[in-house]
Amino acid sequence: MKEGPNIAMLGALIGDPARANMLSALMSGKALTASELASEAGVTLQTASSHLSKLEAAELLIRRKQGRHRYFSLAGDEIGHVLEVMMGFAAKHGHMRTRTGPKDPALRKARVCYNHLAGELGVTMFDYLSSQNYLSSVGEEVGLTPAGESFISSIGINLIQMQNSRRPLCKSCLDWSARRSHLAGSLGTALLSHFLEKQWAKRLDNSRIIEFSKHGEQQFRNLFPTPPPSPN
């Protein structure tokens, strides 16, 4: 009946605990092997393989072959976004005993949303860039203004090679903790990589938390001050 809401299939795919664990693990942005995902999900390799095939068939995941390993990663930002929204809902909503762990405040502060920075610090950065008119986020798809381009370049990020990529440079991504935007797209990814390279922050293992060092956070807040000074 009706031209079926395939939302059901999508839900069913995400709805299995093993698959949900795998997808969550991949939200870190890293590519993981089948074995790693199996242990992450707490199932045997055979079972994992079966799940991964389904996820790949549905184009939620992509599989890269490298030597005798298969590396899996999310098929794109869109699924990352779907998962982020669902996680946000499930978490916010006491829902089904989400038993918010001790690490939760850290998660709200800074986390990886697929492959870019989300959480309070992500929002802070986005706000600052907007307030300085580095982003043309008014209605239209988010873009970098000329002033924004030189700002980004001054940080030491190479824009030129990114602009040649097929991936959109900037995208906004709605945060669940507060209903505010943070920066996704290839620029968002590049900025996160930049912070990690500069050792301002590091990824906690098996978690989406980004832990800023004391020094790193200071540098970060220095670069993206809040409250922002009036632009001039």
Added chain:
Amino acid sequence: MKEGPNIAMLGALIGDPARANMLSALMSGKALTASELASEAGVTLQTASSHLSKLEAAELLIRRKQGRHRYFSLAGDEIGHVLEVMMGFAAKHGHMRTRTGPKDPALRKARVCYNHLAGELGVTMFDYLSSQNYLSSVGEEVGLTPAGESFISSIGINLIQMQNSRRPLCKSCLDWSARRSHLAGSLGTALLSHFLEKQWAKRLDNSRIIEFSKHGEQQFRNLFPTPPPSPN
């Protein structure tokens, strides 16, 4: 293992075809009875009842008793948002043969997103309001500026009673067709009701499509012109 991603339960809840159909039907924003939802999903009343209990227990739905009827509706904007994002993904993604019907362009143009206006026209409205500085959408949660308040009042919408409600007045909601924002919250709801009351548009049955009449669309575009004139 791990403090379980309850995203799995959420996915499983949405992942059953019958439940997905019911939830989709409720995206129209209307409250529906158990019988209506049963026929919508193509199952018997008993089966529907079982599903509805589960959805209520998970707090995705609320149940209102009225005479011998039970009216069900989505428990809030958040689930609406989750569903919208998932539908967007499933649809955009050729995914599992979503066989985009002939009505699809209409859906992209104007549809109801739980209870407010989404699609191209929704984005147009949001853009116009932003460009006129009626919305203070910079970073912070979206709010109405004083100029915005008088604009809304001039349309003939009573703001005062809305401001007393516990529901947020304005919220932005990310659109899936284009990655752009449209207006949710109680103001978003009120605006949609306003258009329907004025007969500028009507809801198509069993669909999320909002069909604007020729006259109605003209009025709408008159009120929210695009491209927007420079604000002065």
Added chain:
DNA sequence: GAAATACTTCGATTAACATCGAAGTATGAA
């Protein structure tokens, strides 16, 4: 070439749950 690693495919088992008939409750109508 042999053995180990990394993974996939096959097949059988099992558990979960969607489904509906039948019977029960509550509300409204005659």
Added chain:
DNA sequence: TTCATACTTCGATGTTAATCGAAGTATTTC
């Protein structure tokens, strides 16, 4: 009171699919 409508609860059935052991393929190491 009686009947009808709207729905819920219970119980039985059947289907689906998650799981893992066993065996197979591919790749690297020795």
